[in-house]
Amino acid sequence: MKCPKCGIDDDKVLDSRAVREGAAIRRRRECSACMHRFTTYEEIDRDEVQVVKHNGSREPFDRQKIDKAIRQACGKRSVSDEQIRSMIDRVVAGIEGDEVESAAIAELVMKELHAVDDVAYIRFASVYRKFTDVAQFLSAITEIARK
Numbered sequence: 141m142k143c144p145k146c147g148i149d150d151d152k153v154l155d156s157r158a159v160r161e162g163a164a165i166r167r168r169r170e171c172s173a174c175m176h177r178f179t180t181y182e183e184i185d186r187d188e189v190q191v192v193k194h195n196g197s198r199e200p201f202d203r204q205k206i207d208k209a210i211r212q213a214c215g216k217r218s219v220s221d222e223q224i225r226s227m228i229d230r231v232v233a234g235i236e237g238d239e240v241e242s243a244a245i246a247e248l249v250m251k252e253l254h255a256v257d258d259v260a261y262i263r264f265a266s267v268y269r270k271f272t273d274v275a276q277f278l279s280a281i282t283e284i285a286r287k
């Protein structure tokens with residue numbers, strides 16, 4: 141890790157521990173040149189997981205895509221950065237095995253958004269579930285109204 145103070149890439153790790161329910165590892169580091177102490181976070185990104193898309197093609201799981209989709213859905217809503225990060229962490233933690241269907245990931249994301257913000261949920265669901273008719277869209281709205 142490059143020291144944020146002097147830029148030299150030579151440090152030792154003083155302490156490592158799991159944070160955010162095991163979704164990340166926090167490391168306390170000390171620069172060997174200037175003794176400056178800093179903290180880094182290592183996130184479990186599960187890029188070894190293969191995502192199976194609708195058309196049957198596969199691609200490595202990409203945490204950034206989930207991040208982008210959730211942030212897009214939450215745009216201008218009062219959802220904090222902290223909440224967004226926890227949602228992403230739970231989605232990543234919810235992936236089981238080393239192969240997952242893209243629809244299953246979308247379901248995990250919808251579950252998280254549903255619990256946090258109705259508008260964000262509807263935004264996401266309307267894109268990913270691709271509501272084919274008004275009735276489908278209305279039933280999603282009704283489901284929310286019943287909460």
Ligand SMILES: [Zn+2]
Pocket residue numbers: 143144145146147148171172173174175176
């Ligand atoms: Zn330094």
